[in-house]
Amino acid sequence: MPHIDYPVNSAESLPPGSLPPLRQAVSRTDRVREALRQAILEGALPPGKALVERELAEMYGVSKTPVREALKQLHSTGLVEINAYQGVSVRRPDNLLVQELYAARCAAEPEAVRLGAVRLGATAHAAARQALQDATTLIGSGETRGLGIANRRFHRELYSACGNSFLCGFLDQLQDLTAFVAGLGWRLRATWEEEAAEHAAILEAMEQGDGPLVERLTRAHIEKARQTISRALGDGR
Structure with a gap:
């Protein structure tokens, strides 16, 4: 086979960055999954609620195919349970x-935020502050259905500052x-x-760049949340 020299600087060459990125199409499965995900996280679909493919497809x-695929994806996140005899339902959290x-x-999370504070140093975190403000607004208005999502945004903005894709992937x-678990805990006891x-x-x-302090505060925050939710679910640990 003859060697072919492709032109590098010809008029037909495309400079780096000249092509826009491909946009990922939003499939029916994606839309169904996100609708169900939001309904579960906001409590519209409570723990134990049966998720019937035929009913969801009509809704x-x-x-039924995209519904079935959406339920499989939600199962991988832990939000739904699949039982061979009883079908699919919203997960019932327990103390285990x-x-x-x-x-x-x-x-993982305290170390991730510590690494983020050390990596970025003293700097403002506008997106985290906005998530905190959004959560505060929801609390003040009494409309707390979206509070869990706002709080997850806050935590993610902080731990993603570590720049470690493995840590971020695990926490994601x-x-x-x-x-989901936090939302259930709040419905039992508002904290x-x-x-x-x-x-x-x-x-x-975090904004002071104090790695050791942000690690201690994050660890204490997570541990306190664990104890609070355990007590709300009826376990004194």
């Missing part, structure tokens, strides 16, 4: 889930389940204002 005006979930967060996998004050202290330490 969203799609076939709470203990394991918060232990996993405690093992826990995001939805954490918001929004206490957590908002803890978030404010964590953000202040």
